Amino acid sequence: MLLISAEDIQTQIDAAEPLINKLQKLYGSLPKTRCQCERPGQCCMFLPQMTWIEALQWFGYLKALGPGEKENLVRRFLLFFLTNPARQSHCPFLADDGSCGIYEHRPFACRAYGMWSHSYGRQQTDQSREGKKALVAMWRRYGIELPEDVATHEIDYCGKMIVCGKKAFTDSRLMELLSKVYQLDDAQPDLQQRFENGYQSDFSALMASLVWGPRKANLNKYAVIKDLVQKNSDVRLKKILARAAVPF
Numbered sequence: 001m002l003l004i005s006a007e008d009i010q011t012q013i014d015a016a017e018p019l020i021n022k023l024q025k026l027y028g029s030l031p032k033t034r035c036q037c038e039r040p041g042q043c044c045m046f047l048p049q050m051t052w053i054e055a056l057q058w059f060g061y062l063k064a065l066g067p068g069e070k071e072n073l074v075r076r077f078l079l080f081f082l083t084n085p086a087r088q089s090h091c092p093f094l095a096d097d098g099s100c101g102i103y104e105h106r107p108f109a110c111r112a113y114g115m116w117s118h119s120y121g122r123q124q125t126d127q128s129r130e131g132k133k134a135l136v137a138m139w140r141r142y143g144i145e146l147p148e149d150v151a152t153h154e155i156d157y158c159g160k161m162i163v164c165g166k167k168a169f170t171d172s173r174l175m176e177l178l179s180k181v182y183q184l185d186d187a188q189p190d191l192q193q194r195f196e197n198g199y200q201s202d203f204s205a206l207m208a209s210l211v212w213g214p215r216k217a218n219l220n221k222y223a224v225i226k227d228l229v230q231k232n233s234d235v236r237l238k239k240i241l242a243r244a245a246v247p248f
């Protein structure tokens with residue numbers, strides 16, 4: 001399995017600019033929304049699903065940051081990668097006040113959350129819960145008993161999002177738009193496949209692999225989760241994070 005290198009990303013960030021512009025146009029087709037939640041940000045517990053071009057958009061954002069801010073964000077992604085699903089975490093872009101630190105570049109999944117019909121949204125949430133149970137079983141096979149309430153935690157699908165404007169936005173319209181977002185990846189099929197198959201489209205896993213290489217990233221994760229769960233210790237986690245170097 002071919003992986004994605006820092007060079008691949010550097011090369012593609014500029015090349016993908018027209019695709020990212022198209023992506024932003026597609027985002028612009030979505031209606032405006034208003035969040036009525038009394039706990040804004042509670043739906044940002046995890047990293048959103050994203051396409052390869054959306055991941056490149058995030059790398060472009062990171063690349064443009066100053067060194068201090070970039071390092072801080074890279075560490076937040078590594079922290080997410082290393083501790084999830086043993087610790088309750090949240091998207092590295094979630095700010096303390098519940099706002100999104102990458103609002104203009106948040107993926108389609110974030111933008112459409114709360115817009116899908118409740119029956120479809122609930123179905124997706126149930127599938128995600130089942131996936132998390134499978135994850136608990138997988139870690140059990142490695143001899144690690146994850147805290148089940150943390151590892152399988154998933155809020156109920158949001159019913160408090162107000163879609164502004166009179167035009168109803170149906171699931172089929174959302175699906176149509178989403179498929180156009182996916183189609184942008186067709187311009188870079190090789191990297192799309194690598195992102196999906198090598199990293200399960202998980203931005204934090206790709207970031208960890210860029211920092212440590214894929215094997216060491218997984219070994220680090222295993223050791224950190226084991227310490228957190230079995231010794232309630234984050235000493236190793238802190239050491240690993242302190243030594244991590246920004247890959248680009």
Ligand code: SF4
Nearest residue numbers: 044091093094100110
């Ligand atoms: S990108 Fe923004 S909106 Fe999406 S999960 Fe992260 S903090 Fe929330």
